[in-house]
Amino acid sequence: MPGLTAEETALWAKVTATIRPLSRELVEATTTIEAALPVLARRPKGRVPPPQPAEPARKRSENLHEATLDGGWDRRLSSGKVQPDRTLDLHGHSLDRAWEEIDRTLERAIASGERIVLLITGHERRGDPPLERGRIRAAVNDWLAASRHSRNIAAVRGAHRRHGGGGSLYIILRK
Numbered sequence: 001m002p003g004l005t006a007e008e009t010a011l012w013a014k015v016t017a018t019i020r021p022l023s024r025e026l027v028e029a030t031t032t033i034e035a036a037l038p039v040l041a042r043r044p045k046g047r048v049p050p051p052q053p054a055e056p057a058r059k060r061s062e063n064l065h066e067a068t069l070d071g072g073w074d075r076r077l078s079s080g081k082v083q084p085d086r087t088l089d090l091h092g093h094s095l096d097r098a099w100e101e102i103d104r105t106l107e108r109a110i111a112s113g114e115r116i117v118l119l120i121t122g123h124e125r126r127g128d129p130p131l132e133r134g135r136i137r138a139a140v141n142d143w144l145a146a147s148r149h150s151r152n153i154a155a156v157r158g159a160h161r162r163h164g165g166g167g168s169l170y171i172i173l174r175k
Helices: 006-016 033-041 071-079 095-112 135-146
Strands: 086-089 116-120 153-158 168-173
Touching (some): 086 095, 095 168
Parallel strands (some): 086 116
Antiparallel strands (some): 116 168
């Protein structure tokens, strides 16, 4: 095998700095391909244990914005072609009253077999506390994840402009 150029050697050094061994055998990253060949040849045969995740897996309900829907759902939601089955506008509500209304609305929507709830919260105001506006929007994701209804929520997505845009959310309920 021919030697590496200075550029290839630098690139190889960057690659080897990111390597995690597949086996439990301690292996040091080498700076050249030639030096790595004997290590690769010693690799244990048979089943290699799967790599361990960098952080523990999250529960499904911890981040409902990352919950997956099939492509058709996401396309219809992002294009605004969905019609919400129920709408809840939280403008003018206190935090406690907003939480009660969300809980009550989800309970009724689930009991009725509805799929899409449009939650109008208003825009979240970013910045240092205390903020008088945007508190409901800032808290709603945590509320939904901790809700007694969280197992019935398939996903939460930002609403299309025609339904309030950044100040609104679609809550997609499971069948």
